[in-house]
Amino acid sequence: xxxxxxxxxxxxxxxxxxxxxxxxxxxxxxxxxxxxxxxxxxxxxxxxxxxxxxxxxxxxxxxxxxxxxxxxxxxxxxxxxxxxxxxxxxxxxxxxxxxxxxxxxxxxxxxx
Amino acid sequence: xxxxxxxxxxxxxxxxxxxxxxxxxxxxxxxxxxxxxxxxxxxxxxxxxxxxxxxxxxxxxxxxxxxxxxxxxxxxxxxxxxxxxxxxxxxxxxxxxxxxxxxxxxxxxxxxxxx
Numbered sequence: 001x002x003x004x005x006x007x008x009x010x011x012x013x014x015x016x017x018x019x020x021x022x023x024x025x026x027x028x029x030x031x032x033x034x035x036x037x038x039x040x041x042x043x044x045x046x047x048x049x050x051x052x053x054x055x056x057x058x059x060x061x062x063x064x065x066x067x068x069x070x071x072x073x074x075x076x077x078x079x080x081x082x083x084x085x086x087x088x089x090x091x092x093x094x095x096x097x098x099x100x101x102x103x104x105x106x107x108x109x110x111x112x
Numbered sequence: 113x114x115x116x117x118x119x120x121x122x123x124x125x126x127x128x129x130x131x132x133x134x135x136x137x138x139x140x141x142x143x144x145x146x147x148x149x150x151x152x153x154x155x156x157x158x159x160x161x162x163x164x165x166x167x168x169x170x171x172x173x174x175x176x177x178x179x180x181x182x183x184x185x186x187x188x189x190x191x192x193x194x195x196x197x198x199x200x201x202x203x204x205x206x207x208x209x210x211x212x213x214x215x216x217x218x219x220x221x222x223x224x225x226x227x
Contacts, residue, residue, distance in 0.1 A: 034215065043116065044155075044203065044218035089155060098143065098168045099157035100216060 002027045006090050006103030013080055013110050021075040021106045023064075023090035031092040033057075033066055033073040034100070038087045047075075047088070080110045114138045116219035118204050124225045125194055133189045133222045135204030144187045145205040145216060146179065148172070155203065161187065194226045 007022040025031065032051040036044040048057030053068035062077045073090060090103040117136045125131050137144050146158040159169040161179050178190045187206075191198055201223050205216040 036218070041220065043118075043220040044205075046215045046217075049215060091155075098145070098160035098162075099170070100147075100155075101157070102147075102155035104154045 002031070002092060002094060002101050004090050004092055004101055004103040006088075006106050008104075008106070009087075010107040010109055013108070015082055015110055015112050016079045017110075019075070019077040019080045019084075019108065021088055021090075021108070023073045023075065023103060025071050025073065025090075025092050027071075027092055027094055029094040029096070031094045033064070034091045034093070035062070035064055035073070035075050036089040036091060036102075038089065038105070040086070044089060080108070082110045082112050084108060085110045114217075116204055116206055116217050118202075118219035118222050120222060121220065122223045122225070124227065127196060127226055128193050131191050131194055131224065133191075133202050133204075133224070135187045135189075135219055136185050137187055137204065137206030138208075138217055139185070141206035141208050141217070143167075143207045143209070144179075144181070145207075146189045147203045147205065147218075148200040149203070149221075150197075150200045158189070191224075194224075196226050199224055199226045 003026045005024050034049045035047040037047045048059040050057040050066035056065045064073050064075045087105045087107045089105045091100045119134045144161045149155045159173045160167045176192050180188050201221045203221045204219040207214050207216045
């Protein structure tokens with residue numbers, strides 16, 4: 001079945017470091033791909049999305065490119081801030097179904 | 113900005129008891145979902161709901177679970193007889209339309225602890 005695999009956390013970085021969180025997927029159809037972020041005590045918030053191959057989603061300095069050839073949707077940010085500390089979830093959705101399939105989430109901790 | 117709300121934020125219950133988790137989706141949304149996350153594990157889909165019917169459910173969503181939209185604003189998840197393994201964070205979500213490109217809006221979750 002469809003699945004999402006994320007890199008294990010926690011990831012600890014110093015402020016202004018470069019961030020990559022890996023996400024790969026397996027899907028039978030042509031999924032839409034999402035990154036959600038969960039700040040402490042809050043719900044899951046959409047960070048960015050891409051709905052077809054080679055699309056790049058971007059928001060708040062974060063980017064991810066839908067790579068069909070490598071079935072990947074890695075999250076990147078050039079310079080992280082302490083306020084980016086959160087849990088990041090990669091997810092997919094395929095047509096004909098209503099559900100999201102999530103990865104396990106990656107906890108990011110940014111140190112000042 | 114409109115948001116999905118959930119109550120309570122934390123519920124502690126004894127094994128075998130019934131619990132009802134409540135959600136208020138965004139007001140003009142039509143599709144509603146429940147997910148759960150057992151500590152340290154993936155967020156898992158439970159059920160989707162549209163037009164007062166379940167549109168899709170996972171194998172987790174057995175006869176112990178039910179959902180209801182009792183009025184125009186609330187969306188509830190009932191667990192009839194809780195088990196220890198039901199301890200998890202439960203997330204409600206809603207969306208204005210269905211289709212893989214539409215984002216789901218999530219609530220902050222209810223942490224259910226079964227003792």
